[in-house]
Amino acid sequence: xxxxxxxxxxxxxxxxxxxxxxxxxxxxxxxxxxxxxxxxxxxxxxxxxxxxxxxxxxxxxxxxxxxxxxxxxxxxxxxxxxxxxxxxxxxxxxxxxxxxxxxxxxxxxxxxxxxxxxxxxxxxxxxxxxxxxxxxxxxxxxxxxxxxxxxxxxxxxxxxxxxxxxxxxxxxxxxxxxxxxxxxxxxxxxxxxxxxxxxxxxxxxxxxxxxxxxxxxxxxxxxxxxxxxxxx
Amino acid sequence: xxxxxxxxxxxxxxxxxxxxxxxxxxxxxxxxxxxxxxxxxxxxxxxxxxxxxxxxxxxxxxxxxxxxxxxxxxxxxxxxxxxxxxxxxxxxxxxxxxxxxxxxxxxxxxxxxxxxxxxxxxxxxxxxxxxxxxxxxxxxxxxxxxxxxxxxxxxxxxxxxxxxxxxxxxxxxxxxxxxxxxxxxxxxxxxxxxxxxxxxxxxxxxxxxxxxxxxxxxxxxxxxxxxxxxxx
DNA sequence: AATATACGGTGTATTTTTTACACTAAGTGA
DNA sequence: TCACTTAGTGTAAAAAATACACCGTATATT
Numbered sequence: 132x133x134x135x136x137x138x139x140x141x142x143x144x145x146x147x148x149x150x151x152x153x154x155x156x157x158x159x160x161x162x163x164x165x166x167x168x169x170x171x172x173x174x175x176x177x178x179x180x181x182x183x184x185x186x187x188x189x190x191x192x193x194x195x196x197x198x199x200x201x202x203x204x205x206x207x208x209x210x211x212x213x214x215x216x217x218x219x220x221x222x223x224x225x226x227x228x229x230x231x232x233x234x235x236x237x238x239x240x241x242x243x244x245x246x247x248x249x250x251x252x253x254x255x256x257x258x259x260x261x262x263x264x265x266x267x268x269x270x271x272x273x274x275x276x277x278x279x280x281x282x283x284x285x286x287x288x289x290x291x292x293x294x295x296x297x298x299x300x301x302x303x304x305x306x307x308x309x310x311x312x313x314x315x316x317x318x319x320x321x322x323x324x325x326x327x328x329x330x331x332x333x334x335x336x337x338x339x340x341x342x343x344x345x346x347x348x349x350x351x352x353x354x355x356x357x358x359x360x361x362x363x
Numbered sequence: 364x365x366x367x368x369x370x371x372x373x374x375x376x377x378x379x380x381x382x383x384x385x386x387x388x389x390x391x392x393x394x395x396x397x398x399x400x401x402x403x404x405x406x407x408x409x410x411x412x413x414x415x416x417x418x419x420x421x422x423x424x425x426x427x428x429x430x431x432x433x434x435x436x437x438x439x440x441x442x443x444x445x446x447x448x449x450x451x452x453x454x455x456x457x458x459x460x461x462x463x464x465x466x467x468x469x470x471x472x473x474x475x476x477x478x479x480x481x482x483x484x485x486x487x488x489x490x491x492x493x494x495x496x497x498x499x500x501x502x503x504x505x506x507x508x509x510x511x512x513x514x515x516x517x518x519x520x521x522x523x524x525x526x527x528x529x530x531x532x533x534x535x536x537x538x539x540x541x542x543x544x545x546x547x548x549x550x551x552x553x554x555x556x557x558x559x560x561x562x563x564x565x566x567x568x569x570x571x572x573x574x575x576x577x578x579x580x581x582x583x584x585x586x587x588x589x590x591x592x593x594x595x
Numbered sequence: 596a597a598t599a600t601a602c603g604g605t606g607t608a609t610t611t612t613t614t615a616c617a618c619t620a621a622g623t624g625a
Numbered sequence: 626t627c628a629c630t631t632a633g634t635g636t637a638a639a640a641a642a643t644a645c646a647c648c649g650t651a652t653a654t655t
């Protein structure tokens with residue numbers, strides 16, 4: 132093959148790993164493909180980057196088309212550019228992860244034509260994915276496992292008001308390990324990035340827990356403190 | 364503008380931040396551009412990704428063309444895709460950093476035509492760079508500052524055999540802070556990733572220090588231990 | 596009203612890690 | 626042999642991480 136710049140017939144796309152937390156499980160939003168190749172396979176949501184948009188904007192658009200949500204926490208984490216990753220030609224993809232608050236609603240009606248439907252799947256039983264999306268998912272999951280220990284991204288997955296137990300559960304699910312309740316609370320409160328509310332949990336059949344919310348102001352003051360829940 | 368996939372007229376490139384350590388200074392390899400736009404400006408070495416190569420291969424090629432070196436430690440760290448980052452059209456670039464052993468040699472004869480020459484510049488007095496390369500450099504430098512504290516990448520910049528003082532100097536230069544000699548040695552040796560050699564430093568006009576080398580075998584045993592020189 | 600149930604919420608002692616700190620030893624060059 | 630320069634070393638104090646168990650309180654049940 133000749134040495135030509137990737138100019139014609141080359142395409143790039145952005146793919147998104149969209150995480151949600153529901154009923155104690157960490158979930159990913161997958162689409163069922165409506166087009167060849169890999170028609171009817173599950174895949175990460177993704178689409179081409181248009182000429183007039185940045186890659187970040189493309190990622191935001193993909194998320195919006197699927198969920199109707201804007202202003203969501205998203206982060207680029209890796210670019211996949213193997214020559215044969217796409218069976219129909221050269222495609223380079225920039226991968227993002229995003230975290231959204233589920234708040235119970237689970238049905239999504241994607242407005243894109245490349246997907247026939249979108250479903251939330253627990254990360255524990257992820258099906259085989261189209262293209263190299265399984266690899267992309269693994270890399271992104273590793274990334275957030277890592278990142279959650281030193282940056283307050285977990286809050287993005289919880290309702291605005293949450294209990295410390297809910298927060299701990301989320302950490303436990305992502306890190307896939309049990310944490311000690313007293314130590315977790317001590318540490319989390321010591322970071323001083325949570326605001327204790329006057330409200331309490333409702334609708335539980337036992338003693339209601341205090342609600343907290345993430346305090347962005349306080350956080351930015353201490354931006355350098357790394358949260359650490361890695362070793363316990 | 365229409366919403367078209369970035370198919371025609373779109374280009375991507377790989378840009379490399381190539382670090383070297385010499386005479387106690389951290390340096391970057393810059394090229395002086397030989398072509399418009401930004402002719403005669405300094406820039407990060409970079410080139411288009413060809414159709415028949417992965418992005419990683421493109422990055423390796425760029426490094427090879429400039430330095431004649433292969434098998435160098437390189438890592439992708441971010442992809443820059445703003446619409447107007449290149450004055451002549453849409454270019455997306457995947458950025459890498461690389462670390463090479465300088466061993467004194469400083470003259471490089473680039474064999475590419477986009478560069479008239481390549482020079483080592485201290486990171487402390489980096490000139491203005493073409494395109495958004497200053498931003499790319501900053502992001503990459505942050506990345507290695509971060510990474511050096513938990514992965515043994517610093518060794519890539521040193522000669523195969525080095526003294527603990529040389530290693531400490533390198534950490535100090537990258538982290539831009541003084542470290543305590545005793546604590547540095549204690550910690551570094553405790554990781555048990557260095558092999559003490561029988562040899563000593565030569566050609567110094569004072570007591571010669573012991574030489575060490577990085578022991579990859581030992582390192583992979585304890586791959587999970589994060590080196591940490593972040594807080595002192 | 597009494598009781599059972601389930602989670603909420605709290606403190607302390609121990610171990611480990613990090614930090615701060617200063618002098619003698621050894622080799623070189625004059 | 627003396628002056629100079631860097632090599633090489635240990636300990637004590639502070640901070641952070643860990644391990645660990647019980648009572649309190651709201652709700653549901655009888």
